[in-house]
Amino acid sequence: MINISLETGLLLAGILFFMGFLGVMVRRNVIFMLMSVEVMLNAAGIAFVMAGSHWHQPDGQVMFIFILTMAAAEVSVGLAILLQLHKHYKSLDADAANKMKG
Amino acid sequence: MEKLDIISLIPLMILAGASVVIMLMIAVKRNHQFTVIFSLLAFAASLISLGQLSSVLPRQIQSMMLFDEYALYFMVLLLISALIITILSYDYIKQFNENKEEYYILLFLGTLGAGILVVANHFATFFLGLELLSVSLYVMIAYLRQRDVSVEAGAKYLVLAAASSAFLLFGMALVYSQAGTMFFPELGNYLLKFQETTDIMMLGFAMMFVGISFKLALVPFHMWTPDVYQGSPVPVTGFIATVSKGGIFAVLFRFFAELNLYTFPNIMMLFMIIAIASMFTGNFLALLQKNVKRILAYSSIAHFGYLLIAFIAGKQLGLEAASFYLLAYFVTILGAFGIVSLISDREKDMDNVTDYRGLFWRQPWLAVIFSGMLLSLAGIPLTAGFVGKFYIALAGVEAGELALVIILAVNSVIGLYYYLRIMVMMFSPVAGPEVAINKTLYRTSMSSLAILSLLFVALLWFGVFPQSVIDFIRMVVVL
Numbered sequence: 001m002i003n004i005s006l007e008t009g010l011l012l013a014g015i016l017f018f019m020g021f022l023g024v025m026v027r028r029n030v031i032f033m034l035m036s037v038e039v040m041l042n043a044a045g046i047a048f049v050m051a052g053s054h055w056h057q058p059d060g061q062v063m064f065i066f067i068l069t070m071a072a073a074e075v076s077v078g079l080a081i082l083l084q085l086h087k088h089y090k091s092l093d094a095d096a097a098n099k100m101k102g
Numbered sequence: 103m104e105k106l107d108i109i110s111l112i113p114l115m116i117l118a119g120a121s122v123v124i125m126l127m128i129a130v131k132r133n134h135q136f137t138v139i140f141s142l143l144a145f146a147a148s149l150i151s152l153g154q155l156s157s158v159l160p161r162q163i164q165s166m167m168l169f170d171e172y173a174l175y176f177m178v179l180l181l182i183s184a185l186i187i188t189i190l191s192y193d194y195i196k197q198f199n200e201n202k203e204e205y206y207i208l209l210f211l212g213t214l215g216a217g218i219l220v221v222a223n224h225f226a227t228f229f230l231g232l233e234l235l236s237v238s239l240y241v242m243i244a245y246l247r248q249r250d251v252s253v254e255a256g257a258k259y260l261v262l263a264a265a266s267s268a269f270l271l272f273g274m275a276l277v278y279s280q281a282g283t284m285f286f287p288e289l290g291n292y293l294l295k296f297q298e299t300t301d302i303m304m305l306g307f308a309m310m311f312v313g314i315s316f317k318l319a320l321v322p323f324h325m326w327t328p329d330v331y332q333g334s335p336v337p338v339t340g341f342i343a344t345v346s347k348g349g350i351f352a353v354l355f356r357f358f359a360e361l362n363l364y365t366f367p368n369i370m371m372l373f374m375i376i377a378i379a380s381m382f383t384g385n386f387l388a389l390l391q392k393n394v395k396r397i398l399a400y401s402s403i404a405h406f407g408y409l410l411i412a413f414i415a416g417k418q419l420g421l422e423a424a425s426f427y428l429l430a431y432f433v434t435i436l437g438a439f440g441i442v443s444l445i446s447d448r449e450k451d452m453d454n455v456t457d458y459r460g461l462f463w464r465q466p467w468l469a470v471i472f473s474g475m476l477l478s479l480a481g482i483p484l485t486a487g488f489v490g491k492f493y494i495a496l497a498g499v500e501a502g503e504l505a506l507v508i509i510l511a512v513n514s515v516i517g518l519y520y521y522l523r524i525m526v527m528m529f530s531p532v533a534g535p536e537v538a539i540n541k542t543l544y545r546t547s548m549s550s551l552a553i554l555s556l557l558f559v560a561l562l563w564f565g566v567f568p569q570s571v572i573d574f575i576r577m578v579v580v581l
Contacts, residue, residue, distance in 0.1 A: 010276070010279060010302070030261065034260075034261065037261065040272070041268045044268055047272055047275035048271075048274075048278065050279065051276075051278045052278075054282075055282040059284060063229070063274075066226065066230065074240075077237055077240050084247045084256075085257045087253075088250040088253055097254040099250055099251050099254055
C-alpha cells in the first residue's frame, strides 16, 4: 500500500474544493453550478477520508457515507426545482431568474 | 443503547414518525384538515414527551447528542414555533391548488433537523441535523410551484445553501484532521492541551463559520436573504426566521462553549466585525425597501447582529440574554409574518408597503397586533423586544464591549424609521375611490386570529412582566 501523507491528501482536496467553488461563482448555467457544488462536497469527502486514515479511525469514512447520502438527496430535490425553473423562465441561465430585485 | 437513551430520543422520534405517518395517510386518502389536526397532535405529543425528560437530564447519548436543560429550552421554543407555523400554514396554504398534505411532511422533517441541531455535540449529528433542515427548506421555499418567484427563491437557496454546506463540511474535515476527534468535549480538551493551534485548524474553523454565518444570514453571507424571504410562501419565511435560524444559533453557542473558543482573540475579533457589519448593513438596506417581506429580511440580518453581541459577551449572562432575545424575537417575528400570511391571498402575497394603506380602518385588530410586533422589533418599551435588547446591552456592558453596545443603540434608532413607515401606512386614511371601506379586501380566519392574539398577549406579557421568564431562563439555560 502506498503511503500518502495527510498534507498531500488535504492539498488535493483543497484544490478540488477551490475548483468547485470557482465553478459555482463563474458558471451561469444552474446545472453546472449544481455539479460544481457536488465537486465541493466530494472534496470535503476526500478530506474526511484522508483525516480518518491518518488517525486510523473509521469516522472519516462514515462521514463520507453521510455526505454521499446527503448529496444524493440534494441533487434529487435540486433537479426537481431546476425543472420548475426551466418551466417558468424557459432557460437555465442563473441571470434569467431575476424577478426579485432590491 | 439503554432504555433511558430511548426515552430521551422519544421527542425526536415522534417528529420523524409523524412524517412517515402523514406519507402513509396521503397514500390512503388526502385530507388537508385531518393532516393538520394530526400534525398539531404530533407536535403536542412531542412537547409532552419533552416534559417527561426533565428527570433524566443531562443525558449524553453515545458521544453524539447531549440532552440537557439548554437543549430542552430550545427544543420547546422550536416545537412551539413549529406548532404556530402549522396553524398559520393551514390558513395560508388551503387557498392553493397544489397538493397540500406533503407540506406538513417537510415541516416535520425540518423541525426534526432543527431539533437534532439543538442536541448535537458531534460533527456527525451537527451535519445531519443541518442537512435535514436545509433539504426540507429547499422544497418548502419552492412549494408554490405555480409562482415563478417561489421557484426562483428555491433555486437560489438550493445552490447557495449547498455550497455553504460544503464549506462547513470541509471545515469540519480540516478540524478533524488536526484534532483526531469530532466530539465537542474532546475537541475542547484538545484545544485546552495545545494552546497553540495549527493554521490548518484555524482555516477549518474559519470555513465552518462561513457555513454557519450563511445559514444565520450574517454579513457578508446575507445576499440570499431578501430574495428567499420574498419568494417563499409566507409561513415558510416564518419557519426560516425562527426554527431554522434558532436551531443553528443554538448549536453555534454550544460549539463555542464546549470548545471554549472565547479564548481565541482572532475568532472573537472576526465575530465582532461580522456583528457590526450585520447591524449596519441590515438596517441601512432595509431603509431602501418597499416590500414588507424584504424589510423583515434585512431587519433579521440586523437582529442577528444584535444577537451576536450577546454571543460575543458570552458567559452565563450572554447566554441568558441570547436565550431571552431569541424567545422575544420568535414571538415577534411569528406575529409579524402571521399577519402578512393571514391577509395574503391566492393571487399575491400582501407584501408591498402600500398594500397596508388603511389596514387600521378595515381590520383594526390586525393593525394593532402588527403595530405591536413592529414596535417590538424596533425595541420600544413595554414590548418583549425592548427587554431583549436591554438584556443584550446589559450583557455587553458587563463583558466590557461598550463600543458594540453603542452601535446597538445607534442601529435601534435607524431601525425605528422603517418600522414606523409601515405603521404610518397602516394608520393613514384610505385614499381616493376606495373610500367605501371594503372589509373583504383582506382575508381573515378565526384560528390564525386566535393564535396571533395569543402572540400579542405574550409580547406584552414578556415586555411588562419579564421577571418570571428571566428567572426561568436563569434556572434552566446553563452550558
